[in-house]
Amino acid sequence: MFKERFSVAYSVTGNKNEAYEKAKDICLEQTVEIPDSLVPDNFIRKHILGKIESFNKITNNRYKAVISYAIENIGNEFTQLLNTLFGNISIKPGIRLEEMMLPPKVLRNFKGPRFGRTGLRRLLHERKRPLLCTPLKPLGLSSKGLAELAYQLALGGIDIIKDDHGIADQCFSPFEERVKLCAKAVQRANKKTGYSCIYVANISSHANQIFKKAVFAKRHGAGGLMIAPGIVGLDTMRQIAEDDSIGLPIFSHPALQGTCVINKYNGISHYALFGQIARLAGADAVIYPNFGGRFSFTREECRDIIDGTKVKMGNVKPILPCPGGGINLKNVPELIRFYGNDVIFLIGGSLFSHDRGLVEGCKHFRKIVGGSH
Amino acid sequence: MFKERFSVAYSVTGNKNEAYEKAKDICLEQTVEIPDSLVPDNFIRKHILGKIESFNKITNNRYKAVISYAIENIGNEFTQLLNTLFGNISIKPGIRLEEMMLPPKVLRNFKGPRFGRTGLRRLLHERKRPLLCTPLKPLGLSSKGLAELAYQLALGGIDIIKDDHGIADQCFSPFEERVKLCAKAVQRANKKTGYSCIYVANISSHANQIFKKAVFAKRHGAGGLMIAPGIVGLDTMRQIAEDDSIGLPIFSHPALQGTCVINKYNGISHYALFGQIARLAGADAVIYPNFGGRFSFTREECRDIIDGTKVKMGNVKPILPCPGGGINLKNVPELIRFYGNDVIFLIGGSLFSHDRGLVEGCKHFRKIVGGSH
Numbered sequence: 001m002f003k004e005r006f007s008v009a010y011s012v013t014g015n016k017n018e019a020y021e022k023a024k025d026i027c028l029e030q031t032v033e034i035p036d037s038l039v040p041d042n043f044i045r046k047h048i049l050g051k052i053e054s055f056n057k058i059t060n061n062r063y064k065a066v067i068s069y070a071i072e073n074i075g076n077e078f079t080q081l082l083n084t085l086f087g088n089i090s091i092k093p094g095i096r097l098e099e100m101m102l103p104p105k106v107l108r109n110f111k112g113p114r115f116g117r118t119g120l121r122r123l124l125h126e127r128k129r130p131l132l133c134t135p136l137k138p139l140g141l142s143s144k145g146l147a148e149l150a151y152q153l154a155l156g157g158i159d160i161i162k163d164d165h166g167i168a169d170q171c172f173s174p175f176e177e178r179v180k181l182c183a184k185a186v187q188r189a190n191k192k193t194g195y196s197c198i199y200v201a202n203i204s205s206h207a208n209q210i211f212k213k214a215v216f217a218k219r220h221g222a223g224g225l226m227i228a229p230g231i232v233g234l235d236t237m238r239q240i241a242e243d244d245s246i247g248l249p250i251f252s253h254p255a256l257q258g259t260c261v262i263n264k265y266n267g268i269s270h271y272a273l274f275g276q277i278a279r280l281a282g283a284d285a286v287i288y289p290n291f292g293g294r295f296s297f298t299r300e301e302c303r304d305i306i307d308g309t310k311v312k313m314g315n316v317k318p319i320l321p322c323p324g325g326g327i328n329l330k331n332v333p334e335l336i337r338f339y340g341n342d343v344i345f346l347i348g349g350s351l352f353s354h355d356r357g358l359v360e361g362c363k364h365f366r367k368i369v370g371g372s373h
Numbered sequence: 374m375f376k377e378r379f380s381v382a383y384s385v386t387g388n389k390n391e392a393y394e395k396a397k398d399i400c401l402e403q404t405v406e407i408p409d410s411l412v413p414d415n416f417i418r419k420h421i422l423g424k425i426e427s428f429n430k431i432t433n434n435r436y437k438a439v440i441s442y443a444i445e446n447i448g449n450e451f452t453q454l455l456n457t458l459f460g461n462i463s464i465k466p467g468i469r470l471e472e473m474m475l476p477p478k479v480l481r482n483f484k485g486p487r488f489g490r491t492g493l494r495r496l497l498h499e500r501k502r503p504l505l506c507t508p509l510k511p512l513g514l515s516s517k518g519l520a521e522l523a524y525q526l527a528l529g530g531i532d533i534i535k536d537d538h539g540i541a542d543q544c545f546s547p548f549e550e551r552v553k554l555c556a557k558a559v560q561r562a563n564k565k566t567g568y569s570c571i572y573v574a575n576i577s578s579h580a581n582q583i584f585k586k587a588v589f590a591k592r593h594g595a596g597g598l599m600i601a602p603g604i605v606g607l608d609t610m611r612q613i614a615e616d617d618s619i620g621l622p623i624f625s626h627p628a629l630q631g632t633c634v635i636n637k638y639n640g641i642s643h644y645a646l647f648g649q650i651a652r653l654a655g656a657d658a659v660i661y662p663n664f665g666g667r668f669s670f671t672r673e674e675c676r677d678i679i680d681g682t683k684v685k686m687g688n689v690k691p692i693l694p695c696p697g698g699g700i701n702l703k704n705v706p707e708l709i710r711f712y713g714n715d716v717i718f719l720i721g722g723s724l725f726s727h728d729r730g731l732v733e734g735c736k737h738f739r740k741i742v743g744g745s746h
Binding site for chain 2: 228
C-alpha cells in the first residue's frame with residue numbers, strides 16, 4: 001500500500017503567501033477534510049493527506065501548484081477520481097484544475113475511448129483528411145423531415161450526421177421513430193455513394209433510459225451515440241462507452257459544461273475537461289465551440305483542447321477534437337492549417353445557406369477538406 | 374399543442390443593447406440553434422423559438438431577461454429541461470440562470486423529494502428544532518473506526534450521521550463493510566438513547582453501481598443516502614430518489630458543483646441550483662457551505678438558497694437547507710436567528726475538538742438547538 005501517488009496541477013491566484021496557503025488547503029480539502037491540527041500523525045498524515053510536490057510562479061498573482069495524492073484515495077472509481085481532482089475545491093475561488101498526471105496503475109482502471117482517433121477513422125474508412133460532421137436541426141422538424149435532411153447530407157458526402165443536442169425525445173420527432181428513420185436514410189445514401197457515413201443518435205436522457213436508448217439506437221442502425229456529460233454525468237457516458245454490448249463510438253457534447261471553463265481563474269482547464277477527462281470518460285470525439293464562432297473560446301484554448309485530446313495517457317487512446325460554430329467554406333483552409341488533419345469539422349448553418357443547395361454544399365465542403373468523389 | 378409555456382429568468386451583462394442581443398440569442402441557442410434568418414416562418418418561429426417575455430434593468434451593466442419556452446420543447450425529460458434552461462448558453466459569458474417558473478403541467482412530471490421538510494422531520498421524530506448532522510471522517514479510518522465514531526455521535530444526540538463525501542469505496546473502509554458497521558452502530562446507540570438518529574451512506578459511485586449501493590445501504594439499515602449530483606449527474610440522483618424500491622431520504626452534496634455558482638455573472642444562481650434544481654432532482658436536504666466558514670458563500674447567497682428550498686413549486690415539496698463549514702457552539706445561536714428552525718446544521722471540526730470529548734460535545738450542541746434529553 002501507498003507505493004505510488006498521482007499528481008495534479010492546479011493554478012491558484014494570490015500573492016506568494018496566499019497562493020501557498022491555498023495549495024496547502026487543497027491538500028486538506030481534497031483528502032481528509034479536517035483542519036491540519038486534527039490530522040492524525042500516522043499514515044493518514046504521511047500518505048492520505050495531499051502533498052505539494054512543486055510550487056512555481058506563473059504570473060505576478062498566479063502560481064502553479066502540483067499536488068500529489070495516494071492512489072488508494074480514489075479506490076478505482078472514476079467518480080472518486082473526479083471528486084479528488086476537484087470536488088470541494090470547485091467551491092473555492094481562485095483555484096483551477098489544469099492537468100492531471102496519472103500513472104499506469106490508475107489508467108488501467110479505465111478503458112477510455114473504445115475507438116479513439118484510429119478506430120473512428122477505420123470505421124469511417126477515411127485515413128487521412130479532416131472529417132465532416134453536421135447536426136440535424138432545427139428542433140420542431142418531424143422525424144421524416146430530419147431523415148430527409150440526413151439523406152441529403154449523406155449524399156453530399158458528410159461523414160458523421162448527428163442529432164442536434166436539443167433534439168431528445170420530443171413529440172415532434174420521438175426518439176425511436178427518429179433514430180429508425182435517420183439511420184435508414186443514411187444507409188440508403190451510403191448505398192448510392194459508396195461512402196461510410198454514420199448517423200449519431202443523441203441519447204442524453206434520463207438515467208434509467210439512456211442505456212436502453214443506446215441499445216435501441218445500435219439495433220436500428222445508428223453508427224454512433226452523442227451524450228452530453230454535463231447533463232447526464234461523466235460517469236454515465238463512461239458506462240455506455242465501456243459496455244461491450246453497445247460498442248459504438250461516443251461523441252461528447254459540451255452542453256451545461258460551459259461554466260466549468262468560462263472563467264480562467266476557476267473551474268477546469270479546456271485541456272483537462274475536453275481532453276483528459278473526456279477521454280477517461282470514454283468519448284471518441286469531443287465537440288466544443290470553435291474560436292471565432294458565436295462562442296468565446298480563444299485559439300489558445302482550442303490549441304489546449306487539441307493537446308489534451310492527444311497527450312500520452314498510457315492505454316487511454318487519443319481522440320478527435322470536433323470544433324463547431326462559425327465554420328464555413330471560407331475559413332476551412334485556415335482551420336486545416338490550425339488543426340491539421342486530425343479533426344472533425346462540425347458544420348451547421350453555412351451548409352444550409354449554401355447557394356447551390358444542401359447536397360452541393362456538402363460536396364463543396366468535402367472537396368475542400370481533400371475528400372474524393 | 375403549444376397551449377402553455379414555461380418561463381426562465383436570466384441575468385445578462387452588457388449595456389442595454391448588448392444585453393438585449395444576448396437575450397435574443399438565448400431564444401435561438403436554447404431552442405432551434407440556427408441563425409434567426411434561417412428559422413422557418415411557421416410553428417417553429419411562432420412556438421418553438423424562445424420568447425423574451427420581459428426585459429428590465431438590474432444595474433447599469435446588467436439586465437434581467439425572462440424568456441419563455443414551449444413546454445413541448447422538453448418532452449417530459451428532466452435532462453432536456455436542464456438542457457433547455459442552460460445547456461449551450463453555459464458556454465457564453467455574461468449569462469446567468471437565476472430562476473425558473475414551471476407550471477403544474479411541467480412539475481407533474483417530477484416526483485421531487487420523497488420526504489421533504491415534513492417527511493424528514495417525521496422520520497427523525499423531531500417536529501420543531503433545527504436538526505444536527507455530522508460527517509464521519511477523516512478518510513483513512515477503518516470501517517470499525519468510523520462505526521465507533523458514529524456510535525458516539527449518535528449517543529450524543531446527533532440526528533443525522535453521514536459519510537464524509539470523500540469516503541466512497543476505498544480499501545480503508547470498503548463500502549459494504551462500512552455501511553453495515555455504521556448502520557448497526559447507530560441502531561445500537563438509538564436503543565440506548567431512544568432517539569431516531571439515521572446513518573446516511575455516501576453512494577456517489579459509478580453509474581452502474583450506484584443503484585446497487587442504494588439497495589445495499591437500505592437493506593443493511595442506512596436511514597438515508599448521500600449523493601453528489603455534480604459527480605454522478607443530477608438525473609442519477611433523481612432516479613434514486615424516485616425509485617419506490619429504495620424510498621430513503623436523499624442528501625445532496627455540492628462537490629464539483631461549485632464552479633456553477635462561483636461567479637455571479639455566469640453559471641446558475643444559488644437559488645436555482647441548490648434550491649429549485651436540487652428539489653426537482655429529488656433531494657430532501659441540500660448540503661452547501663455556510664457563510665463565514667472556510668468557503669466563500671455570502672449571507673445573501675445562503676438566504677437565496679433558503680428561499681429556493683421553500684418557494685412554492687406545485688407538487689414539489691420544500692426541502693431542508695443543510696449549511697456546513699465553520700459552525701460552532703459560539704455561532705449557533707446567531708445561525709438559528711438567521712435560518713430559523715427549518716435547517717440542518719452540519720457540524721464537523723468543532724465537535725471533534727470539544728474540550729469535554731465527543732459525546733458531551735454533541736449533547737452540548739443538541740441542548741443549544743433546543744433538543745430534549
